[in-house]
Amino acid sequence: MALPLHKQASSIVYYIALLALISLFNSCSCSEYKRLNYSDAPSSWGPASVTWYGAPTGAGPDDNGGGCGFKNVNLPPFSSMTACGNPTIFKSGKGCGACYQVKCTSHPACSGKPSTITITDACLDGVCLDAPVHFDMSGTSFGSMAQPGREDELRHAGKLQIQYTRVPCNYPGLNIAFHVEEGSNPVYFAILIEYEDGDGDLASVDLMEGAGPTAGTWTPMRESWGAIWRLDSDHALQGPFSIRLSTLTSGKTLVASNVIPADWQPLSTYRSIVNYSN
Structure with missing residues (x-):
């Protein structure tokens, strides 16, 4: 049986609206994908555990080097803001030089503000295997997650649960x-x-x-x-x-x-x- 004209018109309007909604949804999805592209913005945050090693305000290794071969990581541009990566992060050496942001909220001394670190060393056993993602950070970079004046308090916590995300590296004024x-x-x-x-x-x-x-x-x-x-x-x-x-x-x-x-x-x-x- 044929529909009355006013119901036919209502159906047409309904389908036009539905098509417009689908088009809008697809457009938003595309835009969101581009916004989250790694090269343009930090990717989503994920959970990780962290510890620290070396001197409390040092760069980690005693020789200011590490398992990536970088030298003088206590000096700019690294400036001791460095970390070891566990196997997930170190990637048999191919993760060397990658940059991450880390932040903590799990301790009263945490600032909740992100710090940027570079992978310059490896931690491939022990506590570094207790979580899927683990950073063994320099004393300096670990302390950078603290509220001002509470760096030692945070370091005394030893091991923390944090959030991390991959970010582009940036070396202003330097070429490869x-x-x-x-x-x-x-x-x-x-x-x-x-x-x-x-x-x-x-x-x-x-x-x-x-x-x-x-x-x-x-x-x-x-x-x-x-x-x-x-x-x-x-x-x-x-x-x-x-x-x-x-x-x-x-x-x-x-x-x-x-x-x-x-x-x-x-x-x-x-x-x-x-x-x-x-």
Whole structure:
């Protein structure tokens, strides 16, 4: 039986409204997805546990280094705001250089305000395996979660439950640097890579020689340990060297052309003119 005209009109209006609502919902979902994109804003907060090690106001390791190979992490730009990551965070070294925000509300001395830390070391056993995500922080970074003047009180708590989120790294005024490691020679070349804006982590590194039999060809390097990558060559490497980096988190690629000169020396640092924020 046919519907009366006024009911047909009501049905048409209903379906038009329904389609408009669906369209609006889809539009909002798309906008929300973009807003939460890691590269644009911090991702959602999750639970983690934290401890601290080293001197109460130090950078963690006694030598101001750590399992990522970074040096002088007590000095800018790290400024002791560092942490070890458990296996979930350290990722067999590929998590080195990643940046996080942490905050605590589980202790009376907590400020509830976020602090930004960089992964510079590893904690792969003991208390660091008691939770899916654990940070063993420097004394300085642990204390930074406290209300002013209550840093020691918070450190005396020992172990805390906190919230954490991944954030882009930011090194104002710095471009990516390559430190040629001790022991490097014409057939063994190792570099420490640091100060990558954005993701901060690396999935792969390739080297291109400027001369010799493989000039102009990208050769994969392999992770030696932490943030140190190496190339064992079957011939004497000839510079200058270009380095291609691909990040772990978002897969972004960047090339530092001819960044390491032909007369490179071990224990020297060569600074590029590029970064992921450029």
